[in-house]
Amino acid sequence: MPKVIENVGCPYCGCSCDDVRVTVSDDGKKVLEVENVCAIGTEIFKHGSSDHRIRKPRLRQPDGSMKDITYEEAIEWTAQHLYKAKKPLMYGFGSTNCEGQAAAARVMETAGGMLDNCATICHGPSFLAIFDNGYPTCTLGEVKNRADVIVYWGSNPAHAHPRHMSRYSIFPRGFFTGKGQKKRTVIVVDPRYTDTANVADIHLRVKQGHDYELFDAFRMVVNGHADDLPDVVADVPKEQILEVAEIMANARFGTTFFGMGLTHSDGRNHNIDIAISLTRDLNKVAKWTIMAMRGHYNIAGPGVVWSWTFGFPYCLDLTKKNYAHMNPGETSSVDMAMRDEVDMFINIGTDAGAHFPIPAVQHLKKHPWVTIDPSINMASEISDLHIPVCICGVDVGGVVYRMDNVPIQFRQVIDPQGLLDDETLLNKIADRLDELNAQGA
Amino acid sequence: MAEKYILNMITQRAVEEGIAMEIGKTSPEYFDACNIIEMNEQDMKKLGILKNTNVRVTSESGQVIVKAVVARQTVYPGLCHIRQGVWANQVVPPRTQSTGAPQYSGFPVTVESAPEEKLKTALQLVQGAVGMWKEV
Amino acid sequence: MSELIIKNGYVFDPISGIKGDKADIAIKDGKIVDKVSAKAKSIDANGKTVMAGGVDIHTHVVGPKVNLGREMRPEDKLFRGSVRGGIVKQGKRMEMGFSIPSTWKTGYSYARLGYTYVNEAAMPPLMAPHVHEEIRDTPIIDISAMPVFGNNWFCLEYLKNKEIENNAAYIAWLLKATYGVGIKCVNPGGTEAWAWGENCVNIHDPVPYFDITPAEIIKGLIESNEYLGLPHSLHLHGNNLGNPGNYTDTLDTLKLAEGYKAKNKFGRTQVIHNTHLQFHSYKGNSWGTFGSAAKEVMDYVNKADNITIDLGCVTLDETTTMTADGPFEHHLQSLNHLKWANCDVELETGSGIVPFVYDKDSAVVGIQWATGLELGLYAKDMMRVFITTDHPNAGPFTRYPRIIKWLMSNKARLATLDSMKGKAKVIAATDLASMDRELNLYEIAMMTRAGPARALGMSNMYGSLAAGADANIAIYDLDAKKLPTDPELIEEAFSKTAYTIKEGVIVVQGGEIVAEPPNHTVWTKVTMPENTQVMRDIKEKFTKSYTVNLENYAVFDDHVYRPRAIEVDVA
Numbered sequence A: 001m002p003k004v005i006e007n008v009g010c011p012y013c014g015c016s017c018d019d020v021r022v023t024v025s026d027d028g029k030k031v032l033e034v035e036n037v038c039a040i041g042t043e044i045f046k047h048g049s050s051d052h053r054i055r056k057p058r059l060r061q062p063d064g065s066m067k068d069i070t071y072e073e074a075i076e077w078t079a080q081h082l083y084k085a086k087k088p089l090m091y092g093f094g095s096t097n098c099e100g101q102a103a104a105a106r107v108m109e110t111a112g113g114m115l116d117n118c119a120t121i122c123h124g125p126s127f128l129a130i131f132d133n134g135y136p137t138c139t140l141g142e143v144k145n146r147a148d149v150i151v152y153w154g155s156n157p158a159h160a161h162p163r164h165m166s167r168y169s170i171f172p173r174g175f176f177t178g179k180g181q182k183k184r185t186v187i188v189v190d191p192r193y194t195d196t197a198n199v200a201d202i203h204l205r206v207k208q209g210h211d212y213e214l215f216d217a218f219r220m221v222v223n224g225h226a227d228d229l230p231d232v233v234a235d236v237p238k239e240q241i242l243e244v245a246e247i248m249a250n251a252r253f254g255t256t257f258f259g260m261g262l263t264h265s266d267g268r269n270h271n272i273d274i275a276i277s278l279t280r281d282l283n284k285v286a287k288w289t290i291m292a293m294r295g296h297y298n299i300a301g302p303g304v305v306w307s308w309t310f311g312f313p314y315c316l317d318l319t320k321k322n323y324a325h326m327n328p329g330e331t332s333s334v335d336m337a338m339r340d341e342v343d344m345f346i347n348i349g350t351d352a353g354a355h356f357p358i359p360a361v362q363h364l365k366k367h368p369w370v371t372i373d374p375s376i377n378m379a380s381e382i383s384d385l386h387i388p389v390c391i392c393g394v395d396v397g398g399v400v401y402r403m404d405n406v407p408i409q410f411r412q413v414i415d416p417q418g419l420l421d422d423e424t425l426l427n428k429i430a431d432r433l434d435e436l437n438a439q440g441a
Numbered sequence B: 001m002a003e004k005y006i007l008n009m010i011t012q013r014a015v016e017e018g019i020a021m022e023i024g025k026t027s028p029e030y031f032d033a034c035n036i037i038e039m040n041e042q043d044m045k046k047l048g049i050l051k052n053t054n055v056r057v058t059s060e061s062g063q064v065i066v067k068a069v070v071a072r073q074t075v076y077p078g079l080c081h082i083r084q085g086v087w088a089n090q091v092v093p094p095r096t097q098s099t100g101a102p103q104y105s106g107f108p109v110t111v112e113s114a115p116e117e118k119l120k121t122a123l124q125l126v127q128g129a130v131g132m133w134k135e136v
Numbered sequence C: 001m002s003e004l005i006i007k008n009g010y011v012f013d014p015i016s017g018i019k020g021d022k023a024d025i026a027i028k029d030g031k032i033v034d035k036v037s038a039k040a041k042s043i044d045a046n047g048k049t050v051m052a053g054g055v056d057i058h059t060h061v062v063g064p065k066v067n068l069g070r071e072m073r074p075e076d077k078l079f080r081g082s083v084r085g086g087i088v089k090q091g092k093r094m095e096m097g098f099s100i101p102s103t104w105k106t107g108y109s110y111a112r113l114g115y116t117y118v119n120e121a122a123m124p125p126l127m128a129p130h131v132h133e134e135i136r137d138t139p140i141i142d143i144s145a146m147p148v149f150g151n152n153w154f155c156l157e158y159l160k161n162k163e164i165e166n167n168a169a170y171i172a173w174l175l176k177a178t179y180g181v182g183i184k185c186v187n188p189g190g191t192e193a194w195a196w197g198e199n200c201v202n203i204h205d206p207v208p209y210f211d212i213t214p215a216e217i218i219k220g221l222i223e224s225n226e227y228l229g230l231p232h233s234l235h236l237h238g239n240n241l242g243n244p245g246n247y248t249d250t251l252d253t254l255k256l257a258e259g260y261k262a263k264n265k266f267g268r269t270q271v272i273h274n275t276h277l278q279f280h281s282y283k284g285n286s287w288g289t290f291g292s293a294a295k296e297v298m299d300y301v302n303k304a305d306n307i308t309i310d311l312g313c314v315t316l317d318e319t320t321t322m323t324a325d326g327p328f329e330h331h332l333q334s335l336n337h338l339k340w341a342n343c344d345v346e347l348e349t350g351s352g353i354v355p356f357v358y359d360k361d362s363a364v365v366g367i368q369w370a371t372g373l374e375l376g377l378y379a380k381d382m383m384r385v386f387i388t389t390d391h392p393n394a395g396p397f398t399r400y401p402r403i404i405k406w407l408m409s410n411k412a413r414l415a416t417l418d419s420m421k422g423k424a425k426v427i428a429a430t431d432l433a434s435m436d437r438e439l440n441l442y443e444i445a446m447m448t449r450a451g452p453a454r455a456l457g458m459s460n461m462y463g464s465l466a467a468g469a470d471a472n473i474a475i476y477d478l479d480a481k482k483l484p485t486d487p488e489l490i491e492e493a494f495s496k497t498a499y500t501i502k503e504g505v506i507v508v509q510g511g512e513i514v515a516e517p518p519n520h521t522v523w524t525k526v527t528m529p530e531n532t533q534v535m536r537d538i539k540e541k542f543t544k545s546y547t548v549n550l551e552n553y554a555v556f557d558d559h560v561y562r563p564r565a566i567e568v569d570v571a
């Protein structure tokens, strides 16, 4: 008899939906059906029970081919290389549960290496802005229940967070928002006329890379300097700026959701910094909150876990053994790669091979490269060692942090069939490192 | 030869890319989803690029062959888009403004019609970049 | 099994009434016992002071707002921890952070001060799994956490309709769902109002939409607490925190307890614990006329034996303020213009974070500092008045030894006062300069272990050296018969214990961490008949308003680490 498992978490985007229904085969090894999830989510669960999944670690041979080895051998190989390396880097965690992220902290603290997560290339600039200006935010339920004005700025949920608008922001009927979309004003600021802009009431077509100026214009209006505004700012006409500023200032509860359009463009953290300043200004006249559209279902996790462990969310330098150090630009993965400072690379729960600019990949590839990931991807296909692990939310449960930092408890839906989860694997590597350190002392 | 004309490139997410990535980065779906450049029709005309033909995109840090299409999520003239992923990252400049985050969006590129060039697979590009690609 | 005996120390144990006499303390299998065999390992405490492990009744050490504080303040980090030295190989972890230490530093630091049990003062229920993850990663010290109820929609609705029984059933359900220990209430109604950018500034200021007053919320929560007979009382952070002239609101708040009696089997006597009273005891009507109302407030507290308080002493450091009082933090950032974090939590609560520099040369800061100490010095019953800094709000807990020094030494107080640029204003606006009371070690033991343990309803387990209690013990290098004339030596002795013992294991020796046994999560398990009305209400709110499914909301059992339940039966 197939089994139905309810309240399952979807391990894909930062919406971290926890209402998925999964039907699994009698033996608990196959996913038969997935309901309530969007198109992307479906693929994850299908992939989880695919026959093509790698179930054994693979070590690259001198002729370039990959050979199956045991987990014990893979753990030994990794620990030995970590022990020898002077500045190893472990990077990733876009799809790792918090238990795994905590174990990773232990590994790299023991090894004395660098530890970084995907935020470094996504919302890292948002962290920098938060360090400088704070973060007036809320949970997604506040948006659902209260928000009458919603701004998506440099974010495109129609593509990156498929259920964001229906579960949390535009469409749901919440406690004080019983009329749903009808009583909400949606504003999209984007250089493209995106599919999200298509459902908005107002689209501000900002000139790419000039968001800062547009924020500045809004701040001027909110602070009473509308008269000084030029006729056009960042391609947006003054009348439109005044109209939107008026809507913002009259909100009962407003939220700005910002994305990669701001963090990946010229200005980076400064774009977020001024977005936060605008939010602060708006709180003098209305109620406003702001939220980063975190990409993956638990990419908020490493920032949370490492903050309580080390006090820093990313770009950690643990090579000093006694204390942690963080200085993005100096200790960030891509910058270190480009300066060729790293002498071993562990890619975990992500695919640096596909998502780093290719010159960074070329530098990292000069040194031993381990990929810890459930899937075949670009990183696994150029690595010296590929260790497959459980997919969080499919073969193993655990705590994950949604984009609003709300912890969601994910469930296991199928039998891991011999695969190790990240936490177990990493703790074994740390145990072995402890032994090597003790012998070396 | 069309004239060289500087466009502003952005690389961002797309739902098709997300779905395909979960199917697998070596899958045909991923290939189809990510090796396209989305442009404004005026720019394509100006550059003598026909719809659905291959072009060479060149940035300060590399080049890549992709297929040119008219953007469904409209871009204004002068702006173009490649979905995030392997093809985009052949041209994304690794400079970070000392923040750790590369210049994924807002960098100058030239786009030239290159109908005779072949598209490469993801594996071919990445393994090729690190000297591991072997024709089979 | 393992036996230990601590010999010849000067023992201060208010629970068993030992007032500094020389006595031996025997330990077996992690508990205090009457005697042990001759084979017991012995510790010579001759010339030293022996107390039960310290109990912190109000601190912010684990959970989302503490952690956002860590995350947003990289400048709070470097070189503030003790370095790991040779202990790296035994697994001791890095210590990071000053005002908001990492979890490992938190555990180690409390242990070095001789504390073994602390109560996290504000857990947003929706975020409970986060709190428990941090408890897992905090070494040595036992931790309990109080879910916040004062702005919770269920409570606002039940209490508006005077449905105490339903409210109590909901509270019992939530304590289980979050593995929480008791009822915390922060700025009742005010944080819900803040979700619309407003506040409730006194106890009669109605909550928008819900149409209930803070006074009704507070009384309703007292009644619910006593209906259930929980180990701890309502733990209250009242309205109008931090503002000049707020002491009248504080007195109005405290008077709400009149006529209520504690009903419980745990030996608790109070019905309200009013936390960080310092922040609520101000005179004046502007920052220019700001002054201490410690005397007025303590005159009332001294008479009202159903109230306990903690001080919330200002330590004169740069620190990080954080509270579920969202409107207060917004107000604070409008005063000091530093970075500001806020997080409103759906249906439940909110929070804010703002760094703050308690600059001793600011007269207002000096007055706050004096006010906190005055509260302690005006107190009559030290079993009802506890030392805290509302860590990290008025300063980090690592400064407790300094507070103890100030309370024990007039010389130390005057020296600090003397160093302040606004000295004259501080003297004019407070009584401190004329107060020569100096607390003794027995009183300090009441204010730091015996008292808080009793107020938490846990003096059979914590804060006690009586047989049967957990063998949690602090041994200080302080000769109780010859206290040093230099007050700095008092601070030093309380900063690093000679020994800290946690459940019979020596965890600190000579101020260094030597072992880190796993800690416990302390929580309250209420058994009562199922309330179908409440269960229906819960289902409905999750279907309609929450963004997390009910089945994923309650903390999974395997996400709670080494739980230790206090059992309560409600017939």
Ligand code: SF4
Pocket: A010, A011, A012, A013, A014, A015, A016, A017, A036, A037, A038, A039, A040, A041, A161, A162, A163, A164, A297
């Ligand atoms: S919106 Fe995101 S989390 Fe939700 S089902 Fe789709 S991919 Fe999964």
Ligand SMILES: [Zn+2]
Pocket: C058, C059, C060, C121, C275, C276, C323, C390, C393
């Ligand atoms: Zn507090």
